[in-house]
Amino acid sequence: MIILIDIGNTNITLGISDVNAVRNISRVDTRHPEAGADYYQKVLTDLIESHNMPVIKGAVVCSVVSEVTPFMHNAVKERCNITPIIVDHTIKSGLRFRINNIHALGADRIVNAAAAHHLYKGDVMVIDFGTATTFCAITEEGDYLGGAIMPGLGISAESLKEKTSGLPLVELRAPESVPGIDTTDNILIGLLIGHAGAAERIIHDISKKTKKTFSVIATGGYTDLVSPFMRGIDYINPSLTLEGLRIIYTLNC
Numbered sequence: 001m002i003i004l005i006d007i008g009n010t011n012i013t014l015g016i017s018d019v020n021a022v023r024n025i026s027r028v029d030t031r032h033p034e035a036g037a038d039y040y041q042k043v044l045t046d047l048i049e050s051h052n053m054p055v056i057k058g059a060v061v062c063s064v065v066s067e068v069t070p071f072m073h074n075a076v077k078e079r080c081n082i083t084p085i086i087v088d089h090t091i092k093s094g095l096r097f098r099i100n101n102i103h104a105l106g107a108d109r110i111v112n113a114a115a116a117h118h119l120y121k122g123d124v125m126v127i128d129f130g131t132a133t134t135f136c137a138i139t140e141e142g143d144y145l146g147g148a149i150m151p152g153l154g155i156s157a158e159s160l161k162e163k164t165s166g167l168p169l170v171e172l173r174a175p176e177s178v179p180g181i182d183t184t185d186n187i188l189i190g191l192l193i194g195h196a197g198a199a200e201r202i203i204h205d206i207s208k209k210t211k212k213t214f215s216v217i218a219t220g221g222y223t224d225l226v227s228p229f230m231r232g233i234d235y236i237n238p239s240l241t242l243e244g245l246r247i248i249y250t251l252n253c
Helices: 037-050 069-080 107-119 153-163 183-210 223-229 240-252
Strands: 002-007 011-017 022-029 058-063 124-129 132-138 143-151 215-219
Touching: 002 037, 002 069, 002 240, 011 037, 011 240, 022 037, 022 240, 037 069, 058 069, 058 107, 058 240, 107 124, 107 132, 107 240, 124 183, 124 223, 124 240, 132 183, 143 153, 143 183, 153 183, 183 223, 215 223, 215 240
Parallel strands: 002 058, 124 215
Antiparallel strands: 002 011, 011 022, 124 132, 132 143
16 A cells, blocks of 8 residues: 655645555644654554554655655654655656746646646646645646646635734635625635636636646635636546645656
């Protein structure tokens, strides 16, 4: 079995996999108050013991939180006696990167792009509705053309609260009415419908500039909130990043 570890800004998502499928997905806080070497080793131990995992033959990690990466790397080595694959732009992914500053490309975007390219046909675009909302455009031939980054829903909601004197921090949910009849619904409409509209515009402009018709795959923790307000999503795959980690492990081992 293979351990798959996605270290995001908010959550660490873990899964286990054989050659063909991802299963037993769990999530923990990335920046837990007790975070340190012992915390990440316990996270790994809990995953292994809760699923009675047989012999572990490999692990692969993608991380956008550089200070956490070495802790998880060491936890895997100490707990499983293996050296994990750490995803970066040098890893075999089946992609050719047609961008500048490739070393700055987030590991999560590499993994999402690899998953979309291998799992779906034609030209594809991945939207990851996470802490940040990211877009990645990939051709049928495996050329990574670039994308876009915008603040995610959670960041946007927190910013309204922090940068204004009278607006509350709202719980993210669908608004009860459109147009909004109270402050909470006004904020929710602005956040959700505004986010969906911005995403549609980004897809439109990338498609127009590249002269491509992309199949759009949505993933990430806020997908279920945004997708009902958005046109043009062809597939929703909440496990896309872990699927990409499974694929990258296979390509490199």
